[in-house]
Amino acid sequence: MSFLNVITPRFINYLYLTINRYIDSNDCFDFILISIFQQTLIRNAESVIHDCEIVQILPDLFDNDIFPGYEHVHLNWDSLKRVITKESWKTALQNQKAVYLLTDTSNGMQYVGSAYGQDMLLGRWQAYIKNGHGGNIGLKRLSFSHIKEYFTFSILDIYKSTTDDNIIIKREQWWKQVLQSSQFGYNEN
Numbered sequence: 001m002s003f004l005n006v007i008t009p010r011f012i013n014y015l016y017l018t019i020n021r022y023i024d025s026n027d028c029f030d031f032i033l034i035s036i037f038q039q040t041l042i043r044n045a046e047s048v049i050h051d052c053e054i055v056q057i058l059p060d061l062f063d064n065d066i067f068p069g070y071e072h073v074h075l076n077w078d079s080l081k082r083v084i085t086k087e088s089w090k091t092a093l094q095n096q097k098a099v100y101l102l103t104d105t106s107n108g109m110q111y112v113g114s115a116y117g118q119d120m121l122l123g124r125w126q127a128y129i130k131n132g133h134g135g136n137i138g139l140k141r142l143s144f145s146h147i148k149e150y151f152t153f154s155i156l157d158i159y160k161s162t163t164d165d166n167i168i169i170k171r172e173q174w175w176k177q178v179l180q181s182s183q184f185g186y187n188e189n
Contacts, residue, residue, distance in 0.1 A: 067092045070158040077148045081129050084122070093122035097159040099172045100124070101179070102139075104186070106150040110179055111139060111186040114172035116165045125153060138186035 067088040075083065083089045098121045102111040113136065115124040124134060132147035133139035139147065156175055159168060181187040 065089070070096070070098075070155050074152060074154045077129075077151050077153075080125060080153050084125060084129060090122055093125065094119045095161055096121050097161060097163050097165075097168050098155055099157040099168065099175055101154045101156050101175070102128070102186070103152045103154070104142075104146075104150050105152060106146070109185045110181045111136065112156070112172055112175045112179060112181045114168045116163075116168045120161065121155070128153070136186070136188075138188045142186075 065083045065086045065088075067083075067086075070092070084093070097114075097116045099112065099114050100121065102113065104110070113124060113134070115121040117123060119126070127134035128147070128151075132144035133142065157171055176182050176187050179185065182189065
């Protein structure tokens with residue numbers, strides 16, 4: 001048996017055991033959470049396993065991909081592709097207008113974009129996952145594989161869905177000037 005101890009920010013430990021995938025009808029699971037406890041000493045899980053109880057069966061692989069807050073978003077393409085399908089991320093991104101930054105880590109060039117249309121930030125970033133360039137002229141010159149390997153995605157400004165689109169566009173222009181992404185980056189306008 002192999003156990004993994006996960007310490008949460010509240011210092012409550014979750015002990016979970018990886019088990020073989022069991023299929024019963026259409027229900028599948030990969031992990032069981034076993035007993036939630038506070039501890040002051042480090043213990044060998046095998047010595048207390050008989051005192052534990054199953055408290056939750058997770059319906060999906062536990063990946064800790066909970067939305068971290070807009071100010072903490074900084075993802076590479078692979079990470080964005082993974083988290084953009086998670087409910088907490090979808091809810092957060094589809095309800096916010098934003099100005100965002102794409103950075104090419106191979107050369108430091110940047111692209112500043114804005115999201116205010118359908119599905120707002122979620123819709124824009126889904127477009128990058130789909131084709132790499134999201135319809136942006138400056139990014140169309142790059143190969144999809146280059147974008148997948150070298151691009152990171154960050155949020156510069158976040159706005160309520162009711163914010164006037166012109167405010168978002170003006171703020172995007174301001175960030176382009178500050179970061180000089182039209183002169184030294186991928187912005188064509």
